[in-house]
Amino acid sequence: MCSAEPRAARIELFRDVARQQLPRLYRIARRIVGDEAEDAVQDCLLKAYQHVDQLRERSAASAWLVRILVNCCRDRLRGRARSQEDVDLDAMEDFSLYRTIAYEDPFPYSDSLHLDFLAEFSVDDVRQVLLRLPELYRIPVVLVYMQGFLAREVAEMLDTPLGTVLARLHRGRKAFEQQMWRYATEHGLLREGAR
Structure with missing residues (x-):
C-alpha cells in the first residue's frame, strides 16, 4: 500500500489486521498489565485508528499494532503511580533456579525434579509470576x-x-526464575501432589 492510497483503504486494512491480531494483542496485554488488558487493547485500537495514516503495508501492520499496544501498556503502568521497585541485582544474578530446586529437593524420589517443579504452575500462575516482574524486565x-x-x-x-x-x-530471566521460586513457596506448590 503506498502513501497515495485513500484513507478508506487504510481503514479497511486496519479493520482486517485488528480483527486478526485481537487475540494476540490481548494475550500480550494480559502478560504486561494483567487485569487492565482489555482497557490497554482498547486504548491501542483507538490510537491505531487515530493514526491509521501511518499504516503503510499489511506486512508491517502486526508489528505496528504491537508497538502501539506496548506503549499503551507502559502508559497504564506509569499511570498506576507505583514507586519503582528496588531490585537487588547482585542477589538476582546469584540466584539459580536449577541449583535451588536441586538443593531444596521439593519432590523427593523424583527422577525429573525440575519438570515436576514446572508442572506445578498453571497458565494463571505463570501470568501472576510475570506480573511480579518490574516493567523494565x-x-x-x-x-x-x-x-x-x-x-x-x-x-x-x-x-x-x-x-x-x-x-x-538477561536480568528479566533471572528475576523470573527468582519470582517463580517465591511464588511456588508462597502458594504451596513445593509439596508433592500439591495440585
Whole structure:
C-alpha cells in the first residue's frame, strides 16, 4: 500500500489486521498489565485508528499494532503511580533456579525434579509470576520469549539501545526464575501432589 492510497483503504486494512491480531494483542496485554488488558487493547485500537495514516503495508501492520499496544501498556503502568521497585541485582544474578530446586529437593524420589517443579504452575500462575516482574524486565521478556520478537525489534519498539534490551532480557530471566521460586513457596506448590 503506498502513501497515495485513500484513507478508506487504510481503514479497511486496519479493520482486517485488528480483527486478526485481537487475540494476540490481548494475550500480550494480559502478560504486561494483567487485569487492565482489555482497557490497554482498547486504548491501542483507538490510537491505531487515530493514526491509521501511518499504516503503510499489511506486512508491517502486526508489528505496528504491537508497538502501539506496548506503549499503551507502559502508559497504564506509569499511570498506576507505583514507586519503582528496588531490585537487588547482585542477589538476582546469584540466584539459580536449577541449583535451588536441586538443593531444596521439593519432590523427593523424583527422577525429573525440575519438570515436576514446572508442572506445578498453571497458565494463571505463570501470568501472576510475570506480573511480579518490574516493567523494565517484563515487557522485553514477554515480547521476546512469549511473542517471538527479535531483541532488535523490541529495541526499536521501546526506542532503547539493543545492548540495553539484551541486558534487560538477561536480568528479566533471572528475576523470573527468582519470582517463580517465591511464588511456588508462597502458594504451596513445593509439596508433592500439591495440585
